[in-house]
Amino acid sequence: MKHSNxxxxxxxxxxxxxxxxxxxxxxxYGADAVYIGGRNFSLRANNDNFSIEEIKEACDFAxxxxxxxYVTVNIVFHNEDVIGLEEYLKTLDDCGVDAIILSDPLVxxxxxxxxxxxxxxxxxxxxxxxxEAANYWKSEGVKxxxxxREASGSDIKEIIDKTGLDxxxxxxxxxxxxxxxxxxxxxxxxxxxxxxxGCSQICRWNFTLQDELKNDVEANVGYAIAPKDxxxxxxxxxxxDMGVKSFKIEGRMRSIYYVSxxxxxxxxxxxxxxxxxxxxxxxxxxxxxxxxxxxxxxxxQYFDHKSGLEEQYxxxxxxxxxxxxxxxxxxxxxxxxxxxxxxxxxxxxxxxVEIFGPKxxxxxxxxxxxxxxxxxxxxxxxxxxxxxxxxxxxxxxxDDLMRVKITG
Amino acid sequence: MKTLVMPNNLSDIDKYKDNxxxxxxVKDLSWFIPLELSIVEVKDxxxxxxxxxxELFVSLNKIIYNQDIPLLKEYLLILDDxxxxxxxxDDIAVFNIAKNMSLKTPLVWFGTHAFTNxxxxxxxxxxxxxxxxxxxxxxxxxxxxxSNNTEMSLMMYGYGYxxxxxxxxxxxxxxxxxxxxxxxxxVYHMYEEARxxxxxTYEDSKGTVILSAEIINTINELPIxxxxxxxxxxxxxxxxxxxxxxxxxxxxxxxxxxEDKEKLNTISKSVANNSPAKTDKGFLYKETIYRVKE
Numbered sequence: 001m002k003h004s005n006x007x008x009x010x011x012x013x014x015x016x017x018x019x020x021x022x023x024x025x026x027x028x029y030g031a032d033a034v035y036i037g038g039r040n041f042s043l044r045a046n047n048d049n050f051s052i053e054e055i056k057e058a059c060d061f062a063x064x065x066x067x068x069x070y071v072t073v074n075i076v077f078h079n080e081d082v083i084g085l086e087e088y089l090k091t092l093d094d095c096g097v098d099a100i101i102l103s104d105p106l107v108x109x110x111x112x113x114x115x116x117x118x119x120x121x122x123x124x125x126x127x128x129x130x131x132e133a134a135n136y137w138k139s140e141g142v143k144x145x146x147x148x149r150e151a152s153g154s155d156i157k158e159i160i161d162k163t164g165l166d167x168x169x170x171x172x173x174x175x176x177x178x179x180x181x182x183x184x185x186x187x188x189x190x191x192x193x194x195x196x197x198g199c200s201q202i203c204r205w206n207f208t209l210q211d212e213l214k215n216d217v218e219a220n221v222g223y224a225i226a227p228k229d230x231x232x233x234x235x236x237x238x239x240x241d242m243g244v245k246s247f248k249i250e251g252r253m254r255s256i257y258y259v260s261x262x263x264x265x266x267x268x269x270x271x272x273x274x275x276x277x278x279x280x281x282x283x284x285x286x287x288x289x290x291x292x293x294x295x296x297x298x299x300x301q302y303f304d305h306k307s308g309l310e311e312q313y314x315x316x317x318x319x320x321x322x323x324x325x326x327x328x329x330x331x332x333x334x335x336x337x338x339x340x341x342x343x344x345x346x347x348x349x350x351x352x353v354e355i356f357g358p359k360x361x362x363x364x365x366x367x368x369x370x371x372x373x374x375x376x377x378x379x380x381x382x383x384x385x386x387x388x389x390x391x392x393x394x395x396x397x398x399d400d401l402m403r404v405k406i407t408g
Numbered sequence: 409m410k411t412l413v414m415p416n417n418l419s420d421i422d423k424y425k426d427n428x429x430x431x432x433x434v435k436d437l438s439w440f441i442p443l444e445l446s447i448v449e450v451k452d453x454x455x456x457x458x459x460x461x462x463e464l465f466v467s468l469n470k471i472i473y474n475q476d477i478p479l480l481k482e483y484l485l486i487l488d489d490x491x492x493x494x495x496x497x498d499d500i501a502v503f504n505i506a507k508n509m510s511l512k513t514p515l516v517w518f519g520t521h522a523f524t525n526x527x528x529x530x531x532x533x534x535x536x537x538x539x540x541x542x543x544x545x546x547x548x549x550x551x552x553x554x555s556n557n558t559e560m561s562l563m564m565y566g567y568g569y570x571x572x573x574x575x576x577x578x579x580x581x582x583x584x585x586x587x588x589x590x591x592x593x594x595v596y597h598m599y600e601e602a603r604x605x606x607x608x609t610y611e612d613s614k615g616t617v618i619l620s621a622e623i624i625n626t627i628n629e630l631p632i633x634x635x636x637x638x639x640x641x642x643x644x645x646x647x648x649x650x651x652x653x654x655x656x657x658x659x660x661x662x663x664x665x666x667e668d669k670e671k672l673n674t675i676s677k678s679v680a681n682n683s684p685a686k687t688d689k690g691f692l693y694k695e696t697i698y699r700v701k702e
Binding site: 076077078079081082104105106108109126127128129130131132133135136137139148150154155158159177178179181182183184185187188189190191192193195196197198205206207208209210211212214216217218221223225227302306307308309311312314 | 474504586595
């Protein structure tokens with residue numbers, strides 16, 4: 001893609017963080033901001049989530065690295081849930097939180113009274129897909145709207161042009177089958193409240209389609225409404241050109257490896273394009289890295305057409321866990337030229353692997369040998385969290401990650 | 409307490425003698441409303457309903473896209489001249505346009521799953537929204553608490569299938585394309601083996617809607633509901649006219665006999681018998697789980 005001379009505003013890369021460890025990795029791997037949930041008032045109620053002390057620690061760490069922290073206060077409240085909300089919002093403000101993400105407008109009213117300087121973001125749970133709704137939130141003092149994932153490229157552009165609001169969109173991760181906030185399948189199937197963080201992901205279950213008389217439409221052929229994942233990689237430059245303010249990655253419950261890999265990749269694309277749009281070229285290797293990382297296909301979904309046949313799965317499918325993540329770099333022995341690795345998945349001598357990290361280019365090599373921490377040669381690294389050493393000429397850094405060789 | 413009927417065809421409207429009003433939808437801007445009319449038909453039917461001394465609420469409750477906004481503005485102006493009792497909405501765009509156009513027709517917040525507390529009700533009430541339809545997944549006790557703490561006039565589903573899920577995705581026609589068949593214009597069912605439940609599922613140009621497997625029946629609760637809410641909604645969505653008319657008459661009889669518990673029990677059984685699927689109490693006595701682990 002070639003561009004004339006123009007000034008591009010680099011969008012914020014916004015990462016999920018399910019706990020403090022994930023938050024630190026997210027920031028180290030390129031996030032400009034992270035969104036987290038507290039122990040109350042947040043969707044993903046079954047995640048670890050952050051205590052007040054951890055929120056404070058998160059803010060301190062993020063701010064030290066010039067990153068921002070947004071806290072989700074995005075449940076749909078029941079009467080009794082409001083108890084303690086005012087104190088909680090005040091505490092978030094005291095912790096140094098940069099913005100709160102809300103769905104229920106009662107939070108706006110309370111926030112404006114209790115913490116008037118706090119930046120407010122409207123959650124995707126509101127399914128905002130038009131400029132009139134966005135303009136309403138703007139009139140309420142909201143700084144940013146996270147659009148519904150159903151918004152097309154032209155929808156996004158028109159909303160930016162007609163509101164002047166900061167617009168945030170999801171660029172990668174799992175999708176809902178229905179409109180966010182308009183699905184209560186979880187309530188009816190499992191009694192878990194989808195709009196208060198209990199979603200049991202019914203849209204990933206297997207069903208049978210029946211006709212009006214409740215006879216199977218097709219014998220022995222399952223019915224599913226499960227969406228594929230989202231990836232906006234192919235359209236990232238279009239979104240930057242439009243002036244999207246923030247690129248959000250889904251997945252507060254995802255692993256460190258997943259979040260680091262996704263961030264590391266999108267960080268590179270954003271920087272490569274914004275730093276030199278004239279010479280930017282789409283890199284197929286990034287696709288390979290992103291698409292291997294999750295256990296579902298990732299596609300643009302709604303960007304340039306209505307979601308249809310290709311955007312979902314139809315049969316029950318086993319979601320095999322990803323085995324690419326091999327280990328975390330704990331350190332590097334400059335004298336022996338060995339990397340010290342904490343194992344995450346099985347690997348053995350002869351395996352082709354690569355190490356990536358925030359401060360190094362991807363580095364591929366073949367494992368020549370593996371030693372344990374007493375220097376004994378091993379036939380493989382078999383045990384989770386086992387600390388081993390492997391020979392490596394190139395210096396690597398603490399918190400770099402080792403994976404199966406994907407690119408090149 | 410007044411009674412609002414969501415009819416499923418125009419020709420039945422004269423058969424409802426004792427209700428207080430109707431809720432209808434408008435093609436292209438409504439979803440899960442049994443009767444969606446063209447704007448011309450709405451203009452035509454509106455004075456006829458008013459002549460009968462009944463109220464008319466028009467629901468524009470679908471998610472709004474940018475491309476819908478010119479049509480929405482045009483329809484809102486037309487509807488505002490009809491002297492409706494209310495315009496129902498979910499998407500905030502409807503509220504924003506109505507406010508900016510200074511429309512005189514009262515608004516009804518029809519958030520379906522979102523109206524779950526009185527604080528948010530008061531937020532909208534203070535913005536000028538007169539009515540709200542309480543969420544379909546909260547308990548009767550919570551509805552009572554809402555009623556005690558808001559000036560907003562409340563509506564609730566008293567009878568009908570409850571909408572559980574709305575998607576922009578063509579989840580039935582895509583399936584048929586996938587298996588090499590053709591979707592017909594009818595209501596299908598999504599069957600779940602473990603619960604052995606069939607959930608009515610249909611698709612139109614706006615996407616896919618999935619309804620509850622069972623039909624809410626609140627006959628026994630009417631004495632409490634009568635003191636709690638202002639409008640009871642009887643929905644004919646996915647219910648044949650003949651059956652729904654019987655149920656409607658059951659409800660009218662029940663409303664006229666609120667003090668007679670034994671009679672209400674009998675009527676409730678009739679409602680169950682006249683319904684095309686098993687009836688239940690929805691979430692009126694079932695508290696959903698906020699989080700699985702503490």
